[in-house]
Amino acid sequence: MAAVAMSPARAVPPEGAASTSASASASVSASASASASGSSSENPADWGPQGRVLPPSMDATNSCVTCHATLTDQKLRAPAKEFVTSVHRDDRIGCAGCHHGDPRDPTVGAHKSEGFLPHPTHAEVPGVCGSCHSDAGFMRHLNSRLPVGQAALYNLSLHGKLTAAGDENAPACADCHGKHDILGPSSPKSPVNRANVSTLCGGCHGDGKRMAKYGLRTDQASKWEKSVHGQAFKRGNPNAPTCTGCHGAHAATPPEASSVGRACGRCHEEELAYFDMGPHSKGFRKRGLAECVACHSNHDVQPASSLMVGTTPDATCMKCHSKDEKPRKIADEIAGLLRGARGRAAEARAFVARAREEGLHVAGASFALDQIATAELKLRGVVHTLDPARLEGPVAAVDKAVAEARKLVDDAAQTRRVERRGYYVSLGIACVLFASLALKSLQLDRRRRGRS
Numbered sequence: 001m002a003a004v005a006m007s008p009a010r011a012v013p014p015e016g017a018a019s020t021s022a023s024a025s026a027s028v029s030a031s032a033s034a035s036a037s038g039s040s041s042e043n044p045a046d047w048g049p050q051g052r053v054l055p056p057s058m059d060a061t062n063s064c065v066t067c068h069a070t071l072t073d074q075k076l077r078a079p080a081k082e083f084v085t086s087v088h089r090d091d092r093i094g095c096a097g098c099h100h101g102d103p104r105d106p107t108v109g110a111h112k113s114e115g116f117l118p119h120p121t122h123a124e125v126p127g128v129c130g131s132c133h134s135d136a137g138f139m140r141h142l143n144s145r146l147p148v149g150q151a152a153l154y155n156l157s158l159h160g161k162l163t164a165a166g167d168e169n170a171p172a173c174a175d176c177h178g179k180h181d182i183l184g185p186s187s188p189k190s191p192v193n194r195a196n197v198s199t200l201c202g203g204c205h206g207d208g209k210r211m212a213k214y215g216l217r218t219d220q221a222s223k224w225e226k227s228v229h230g231q232a233f234k235r236g237n238p239n240a241p242t243c244t245g246c247h248g249a250h251a252a253t254p255p256e257a258s259s260v261g262r263a264c265g266r267c268h269e270e271e272l273a274y275f276d277m278g279p280h281s282k283g284f285r286k287r288g289l290a291e292c293v294a295c296h297s298n299h300d301v302q303p304a305s306s307l308m309v310g311t312t313p314d315a316t317c318m319k320c321h322s323k324d325e326k327p328r329k330i331a332d333e334i335a336g337l338l339r340g341a342r343g344r345a346a347e348a349r350a351f352v353a354r355a356r357e358e359g360l361h362v363a364g365a366s367f368a369l370d371q372i373a374t375a376e377l378k379l380r381g382v383v384h385t386l387d388p389a390r391l392e393g394p395v396a397a398v399d400k401a402v403a404e405a406r407k408l409v410d411d412a413a414q415t416r417r418v419e420r421r422g423y424y425v426s427l428g429i430a431c432v433l434f435a436s437l438a439l440k441s442l443q444l445d446r447r448r449r450g451r452s
């Protein structure tokens, strides 16, 4: 890449900028020697992406902004207005960071310097952005926490490949981020903010006209919205995936069939681990079936239902195994184990609820119910091994928690019986006492009357 060093000789330094000019001039040679020796200079003036020498901070000398902000043509003025609140407003980036030109020339001569790029084409944009964002040495000096490598990932993606080939239907960096008003993803106003991602991606992927020539479906966003993930996102669950949760932001390619499990497994680790223990892991790979997606789908993932396992016509297993003897037998066996454990768990919930309705104070019942729920959850995960023997442990755990809950209710009922017995006994004693008192007062009364 050509170094876009500004020629201080040609620049017309504004008032008081003589020292700026001198240091910029000095930095040209400093930077040249720094890059020759491969070490980075401590002089901020030398931090240029890929050998580019950027001027030091120069509020008074960013003539691009100063002049463009005064132009009457809206198209020429707007960039200057938007830029000053964007993430690139730092003067060491400036307009020249993307367009080049000489930011110290207060005349339209600023446009004349070598490399001036007034209209980066759609295909040129990734190179423009990447010239800084792929340069770890440069980025480190301006924001050391910002990851680099977006352009490298993007170039590998289908979006990147199509853009490089001149297809303007595919997004270049600026189609997702904007150009003069770029903000960090954490800003709610950024189109790439988590809250806006499905609208951003769905804007193109739901557009039938744009997608027609690729033969792609256009229902990803509408399906996602109704899925468990979209619903959880709407409820504010910070872990629910939007489009980028599964596709990534810059390598937006569909996961290969054999790596779908890794994409889902980023969040559903346990299910993936159990899946890997079962026969499907190898079997699916052999046949190019998409791991988790074969049963749960990708965009319209629904709550896992108890109807999924079994040999009823709706059961997921029957999509592939309607005639396979061993899988059918195992599907029935697993369905039976699940049904049994869930039935007992449901009963336990019901009798705890009944006991509470009757006003019994069941100490520790909430804890026992939580334990039942945890054991059931574990059971659902282990289903992915497709191994009935492995389900026995979690089934036993459900039963243990159910027995615990039943014991707590029985104990509470027993306590109440003891309390009631105690109550009647004391009531009896009170009655006897009362009766004898009444008798005594009657006798006293009679005696008093007999005396008078």
Ligand code: HEC
Pocket (backbone or CB within 6 Å): 063, 064, 065, 067, 068, 071, 076, 095, 096, 099, 100, 101, 102, 103, 105, 106, 107, 108, 110, 111, 117, 118, 119
């Ligand atoms: C003295 C005022 C002035 C300065 C300084 C100036 N510009 Fe301009 N710029 C203009 C005017 C006027 C136009 C439109 C006419 C033209 O293309 O010359 C323009 C055009 C442009 C365009 C092309 C817009 C289009 O639609 O053709 C870009 C991009 C641009 N300037 C960027 C810059 C950058 C970057 C700098 C600083 C390195 C800069 N300008 C400095 C006045 C200025």
Ligand code: HEC
Pocket (backbone or CB within 6 Å): 064, 065, 068, 075, 076, 077, 079, 080, 081, 083, 088, 093, 094, 095, 096, 097, 098, 099, 118, 119, 120, 121, 125, 174, 179, 180
């Ligand atoms: C982060 C990179 C970046 C920065 C920084 C940047 N621009 Fe641009 N600019 C672009 C891109 C990309 C385009 C779009 C080119 C196109 O679509 O023709 C553009 C287009 C323009 C245009 C043409 C008008 C238009 O909307 O198409 C003008 C004028 C312009 N820029 C001026 C400026 C000025 C002035 C600054 C500084 C205040 C600036 N730019 C900073 C990337 C940048």
Ligand code: HEC
Pocket (backbone or CB within 6 Å): 049, 087, 088, 090, 092, 093, 097, 098, 125, 128, 129, 130, 131, 132, 133, 139, 142, 143, 146, 173, 174, 177, 178, 179, 182, 183, 184, 185, 186
């Ligand atoms: C001249 C170098 C340069 C160019 C060219 C450039 N950037 Fe940047 N960009 C930066 C620097 C430096 C930062 C960090 C600024 C900061 O944090 O203060 C940044 C920040 C960002 C951020 C915010 C990141 C965050 O998490 O805060 C985004 C998004 C971004 N740039 C996108 C782009 C896009 C898209 C383009 C091309 C249209 C582009 N950049 C061109 C240097 C550049």
Ligand code: HEC
Pocket (backbone or CB within 6 Å): 126, 129, 130, 133, 146, 147, 150, 151, 152, 154, 159, 171, 172, 173, 174, 175, 176, 177, 185, 192, 193, 194, 197, 244, 249, 250, 252
């Ligand atoms: C298809 C849309 C899309 C395209 C194209 C795109 N980005 Fe992004 N970019 C995003 C999203 C979404 C995020 C937010 C990532 C997140 O929240 O995890 C992001 C985040 C970023 C960030 C912030 C740091 C980070 O990695 O999270 C930078 C910098 C960035 N992009 C630069 C670029 C550059 C440079 C290009 C072009 C080479 C580009 N982006 C192309 C959607 C896009």
Ligand code: HEC
Pocket (backbone or CB within 6 Å): 158, 159, 162, 169, 170, 171, 172, 175, 176, 197, 200, 201, 202, 203, 204, 205, 214, 216, 243, 244, 247, 248, 249, 252, 253, 254
């Ligand atoms: C500017 C429009 C546009 C935007 C924005 C956009 N895409 Fe795309 N995307 C396309 C086009 C066009 C293709 C290429 C279709 C093809 O060749 O099959 C594509 C391809 C894809 C593919 C690969 C499909 C395949 O056939 O293999 C995935 C996955 C994808 N995009 C996801 C996303 C995600 C996720 C986002 C948001 C972060 C996004 N896209 C934003 C236009 C867009």
Ligand code: HEC
Pocket (backbone or CB within 6 Å): 198, 201, 202, 205, 216, 217, 220, 221, 222, 224, 229, 241, 242, 243, 244, 245, 246, 247, 254, 255, 256, 257, 260, 263, 290, 293, 298, 299, 301
């Ligand atoms: C839960 C993970 C997940 C989420 C969330 C997700 N996708 Fe996908 N997407 C996938 C998988 C997996 C595939 C590949 C399907 C396959 O191989 O069978 C895919 C395929 C695609 C394709 C290729 C065409 C197709 O429909 O098969 C596009 C385009 C796409 N997704 C866009 C999006 C967009 C846009 C969003 C957000 C609205 C999104 N995806 C959200 C997992 C996800």
Ligand code: HEC
Pocket (backbone or CB within 6 Å): 261, 264, 265, 268, 271, 272, 275, 280, 291, 292, 293, 294, 295, 296, 304, 305, 306, 307, 308, 309, 316, 338, 377, 380, 381, 383, 384
């Ligand atoms: C052969 C079909 C099948 C495949 C393949 C499959 N699942 Fe499941 N999944 C099920 C069944 C059946 C259930 C339990 C339904 C029930 O509750 O009775 C389930 C339940 C789940 C649940 C909810 C239960 C829980 O543990 O929270 C998640 C999450 C899940 N699967 C994720 C995955 C992931 C991730 C993959 C890929 C690694 C995957 N599944 C592969 C059939 C499948």
Ligand code: HEC
Pocket (backbone or CB within 6 Å): 228, 229, 232, 237, 239, 240, 241, 245, 246, 260, 263, 264, 265, 266, 267, 268, 292, 293, 296, 297, 298, 301, 302, 303, 304, 305
């Ligand atoms: C970024 C994290 C993330 C990724 C990636 C992800 N999920 Fe999820 N998934 C979640 C969260 C969070 C929930 C819980 C939603 C809720 O609160 O109900 C969930 C719920 C589910 C459920 C429903 C569980 C139930 O209790 O019924 C299934 C099934 C599921 N995901 C399957 C998948 C599949 C298949 C993939 C890959 C194509 C995938 N997930 C990718 C985070 C993720």
Ligand code: HEC
Pocket (backbone or CB within 6 Å): 279, 280, 282, 283, 284, 287, 289, 294, 295, 308, 309, 310, 316, 317, 318, 319, 320, 321, 326, 327, 328, 330, 331, 334, 386
């Ligand atoms: C998308 C198709 C598909 C679905 C849905 C599916 N399977 Fe499979 N299953 C396969 C494939 C492929 C194999 C591997 C067969 C082979 O290698 O010969 C397999 C193998 C098995 C095996 C091992 C058989 C053996 O001979 O050792 C069992 C058990 C099994 N599946 C049970 C189930 C159950 C239970 C369900 C429902 C929860 C289910 N499968 C859903 C495709 C599927």
